[in-house]
Structures are given as structure tokens and as C-alpha cells.
Amino acid sequence: MEPVPVNRWSRRRPGGSAAANSNCNNNSSSNYNNSNNNSSNSNSNSNTNSNNNYSTFQEAPVLSEQHWWSAFSVTQGSDASWALRAREVFKRAGFVIILDALGAGGCDEVLQACRRIEREMLRLDPELLGCRDPGRYSFGAAARSGSLLHEPAWRHLLDCQPVLAVLDAALGKDWRFCGAGGDFVRGGSVHYQALHSDLGPQRVPLEQRVDWPPPKVAVNFTVQPIGADFGPMRILPCCKVLDRGSMPPCFPIESEASRNSKLFPLPAGAAILRDLRVWHGGTPNLTPETRFLPNVELLSPKYATYIDDDDHSFGAQTHCNACKASACVLPPKDHAGSALLCPKVYGMLSKACQDHCQAVLSARSEDIPRGIRPHYARLQQTWLKGSGKGSGKGYHK
Ligand SMILES: O=C(O)CCC(=O)C(=O)O
Numbered sequence: 001m002e003p004v005p006v007n008r009w010s011r012r013r014p015g016g017s018a019a020a021n022s023n024c025n026n027n028s029s030s031n032y033n034n035s036n037n038n039s040s041n042s043n044s045n046s047n048t049n050s051n052n053n054y055s056t057f058q059e060a061p062v063l064s065e066q067h068w069w070s071a072f073s074v075t076q077g078s079d080a081s082w083a084l085r086a087r088e089v090f091k092r093a094g095f096v097i098i099l100d101a102l103g104a105g106g107c108d109e110v111l112q113a114c115r116r117i118e119r120e121m122l123r124l125d126p127e128l129l130g131c132r133d134p135g136r137y138s139f140g141a142a143a144r145s146g147s148l149l150h151e152p153a154w155r156h157l158l159d160c161q162p163v164l165a166v167l168d169a170a171l172g173k174d175w176r177f178c179g180a181g182g183d184f185v186r187g188g189s190v191h192y193q194a195l196h197s198d199l200g201p202q203r204v205p206l207e208q209r210v211d212w213p214p215p216k217v218a219v220n221f222t223v224q225p226i227g228a229d230f231g232p233m234r235i236l237p238c239c240k241v242l243d244r245g246s247m248p249p250c251f252p253i254e255s256e257a258s259r260n261s262k263l264f265p266l267p268a269g270a271a272i273l274r275d276l277r278v279w280h281g282g283t284p285n286l287t288p289e290t291r292f293l294p295n296v297e298l299l300s301p302k303y304a305t306y307i308d309d310d311d312h313s314f315g316a317q318t319h320c321n322a323c324k325a326s327a328c329v330l331p332p333k334d335h336a337g338s339a340l341l342c343p344k345v346y347g348m349l350s351k352a353c354q355d356h357c358q359a360v361l362s363a364r365s366e367d368i369p370r371g372i373r374p375h376y377a378r379l380q381q382t383w384l385k386g387s388g389k390g391s392g393k394g395y396h397k
């Protein structure tokens, strides 16, 4: 099946009003790399495109509790072709949920590790500023090394056979792990996190700014059952930031349906495979408990080749011969020399998993920086200012 182009912000809202695009400088006239997108502009007043050429899939561009489960999830091992079906959903929607991916023992060990690291992080953030929005934290951004690949519990996420099977089916054998971390949102966090992409288009070479294959993939795991009020991630199927014209809307003009496009209910042990460029964001956690979504991240073979170019300087202030600019578009943590997987953890992995870990394997455990960066916390309020259009992760820089 061909990837389905969706430009839901080009759609007119029910009742005829077009999505507003004032206040946040949002460019709603994006094409989403849409090979058969008509992009006929039928609403010149509102400067939005209107594409009414929807397939069945396109008619469901936001998730609702009633339909998303069957359209976007696959239970691992349910039949002989489950991995291929998962690959098709991933290709079509930009994400797929694999149910029963992680066993109860793995979930429990990872959850305990998440809670321990949360405690360490909060000790260094007495004002509870967060590092995404208040109450929202990124393990990777807080870690001294930029990654949790050295954490023994994360071996369960690296060595998850159903996930490896779908990734091999989707990307071939030569994809490789590049990082690990994930996010948590504390109980009582009432705000949404604005929609964003986790991979700015400027970090992707022009020829790879296409719908498929994804240059970079995140695999988040549920380690607790996720209900509606427990801060489920929200995601917009088929909507990706491929270029500067396909940024998501800022929060103030996001529709209610989009805000409610939440991945719930999810049991513990589900894996959410996501093209980093898919529009997604956080939702309120109205419970008293912290919700965790630990992850591992990986590169497509083609994007790995781009990163491996020796001419990249990986410096924001260093001339880059690969980028032919006064700065490199890639962050230092993308450098192939960022070997952060502890050899002891590597030794516990299956051969199939080890094959995808060669680039991140550290020669010596003691070379890996451990612990939390002392000044990782910083106040953001993405629900006020929206998606942004800068470098990096959209709203961050
Ligand atoms: O924790 C979530 O639900 C989403 C967080 C996220 O996407 C981010 O911080 O980049």
C-alpha cells in the first residue's frame, strides 16, 4: 500500500471555518511530500489548502478511542504475517503500536529504573521546572552523556525481538541503534505539550526529506497501563515534518479533535514505533502518578551513512565541510564516536540485537559519562508559544 498523504491542517474545519493561522506564524499551506496531493487552494481568504481527495485512511487522520486500536496496532505473534502488517501500518501512518512486545519482567525492571532516575533528576530540579514543560522531562536531555544506553534495564528495550522483527522488515538489516532515553510526565501536569517533530528538517539531507523511509525512529515502551488522564502521547497519523512548510500548528489553534488524538488505552508492554518526524506531543497527566515512556532510537541505513560522513564537524560553532556552512546541523551527540553502550550491557544482548549496536558500543565501561547534568532543567511553556520553526526539535531552539 502506498503511503497515504494527509494534510489535515489543509482541511477545513467542520462547519466550514478554516483552521486559523494567525498568532503563531503557522504555515498551513504545506504539502507533506504528497505525491498525489491536489493542493488546490480553494480558500484564498484563510490561506489554507483544501484537499478533499481522501482515502478511507485519510478520513481518520486523528485518533479516537473507537477506531485507532484496530487501525494502528498489531499484536506480535498473532499470525504468520503480523510483522509485515506492522510494517505496512508504520509505512502508512508514520507509527505503529506493537502489543505484547515487552514481557512483565522487563516492564517491571525498566519501571523501577525509570523511578530511580526520576528521583535523581528531581534532586537537581528543586523548583520542578522540568526540561520540556513544567512537569515534563526527557531522560536523554538530562543525562550527562545524552543517553541512557549504559543503563542495564534499557537492554530489554534494545533486545525486544518483536520490535527487531518489525524494524528489519521495515528498514532492512543495516539499521542501527543510536541512542536511548525517553520521557516522563509528572502527576498533576495540567498542560498539553505543543505538537512537534523530534527531528528538524535541517538535520536531514534534501534527498532524504521524503515520506519513506524514516531517517530516524524512536521506539517508546509503555511500562504502565496508559489511560486517558495519564498523559498519553498524542499523535497525528500521516502528518510529518518533512520540510519547513509542513510544521504542525501551534497549540492555541490546534483543534479539539487533534488535542484528543491520544494513544490510549494502552496496556503495559506495548512498543510505539514512530518516525521522529511525525507530529506528536504530550497531554495532561491528571493522576497523582508519574507516567513514563522510556525509549530507544535508531537510524535508517541511509541516514546512518549521512551521519558517518567524516566531513561533519558536529559543532554549532565549527565550520562544517559536509554541511558547507559555518556550523554543523548535527548535534554532537549524533557523532559516531558517541559510543555509550556499556560493554557489560552489550554482553547481555542477543546476537541479532548486538549486530545493530556496533556503532554505539563503548570499548570500556568507565569511559561512559554517568549521572545527570547539574543544570539540565529549564522552563518552557510550549502550549503558549506553539510549534516554532527553528532548528533542532522544532519548539526547543
Ligand atoms: O511524553 C510525551 O508524551 C511526549 C514527549 C515528547 O514528545 C517530547 O518531549 O519530545
Ligand SMILES: [Fe+2]
Residues within 6 Å of the ligand: 196, 197, 198, 280, 281
Ligand atoms: Fe517529542
